[in-house]
Amino acid sequence: MTATTKPVQQPIIGWYCEGTFPALFTDSVSVAKRWMETGSKVSAVVRQGDTAATCAARAPDPGPTAVEQSLSELTPGLIDILGRPNFTCIRLAQLLRLSGAEIAKKAEAEQAAVIHYLLGFYLKHGNQWDEKADEDLERRRLAVVAAQQGKGNAQ
Incomplete structure (x- = not known):
């Protein structure tokens, strides 16, 4: 995984609103499902014309956490x-x-x-x-x- 991944453009309907259920603002159940699977929130969506940019880029996996290493x-x-x-x-x-x-x-x-x-x-x-x-x-x-x-x- 690279540290510089471009935002994924997803079609939306309706108007941007703070909240946690993105299916209300998308025109596709599969889009909503992907958003929920990746843990994105509607509040992380930025309205850009007729599309919403979600930050699909995640921080690189640092490997085992300190807790996992100390157990x-x-x-x-x-x-x-x-x-x-x-x-x-x-x-x-x-x-x-x-x-x-x-x-x-x-x-x-x-x-x-x-x-x-x-x-x-x-x-x-x-x-x-x-x-x-x-x-x-x-x-x-x-x-x-x-x-x-x-x-x-x-x-």
Whole structure:
């Protein structure tokens, strides 16, 4: 694909108007279908006499995006983290809350917070993510218990 492609001239009927449905302004269903397939919008159409110029030229394909390049394979560890049902996140989310994390009391928010927390360990420690996460969770649990016992003794 070249970087300099000329605009394609398409016949139109009616008057130019802002919007997203080009079939209203064309005399051909196939023209409208092509416009919709390429993602063009009527607002991108410039009226030139009896034809409309659409910018058929697209930026050259840069290849894989940064996201595609950074995604690792779907390993059993990632499946364990990403496939975690929301109802299994309740206790972990509560422990994270007691440790100072602000998490809304909604299943979706709890699930997202727990997955985010565990992914951090996966990205940092790889296959040892679960051991490191268990160590951190135990440390948090002990800190919460100690804090609650301290409150009980202070009263």
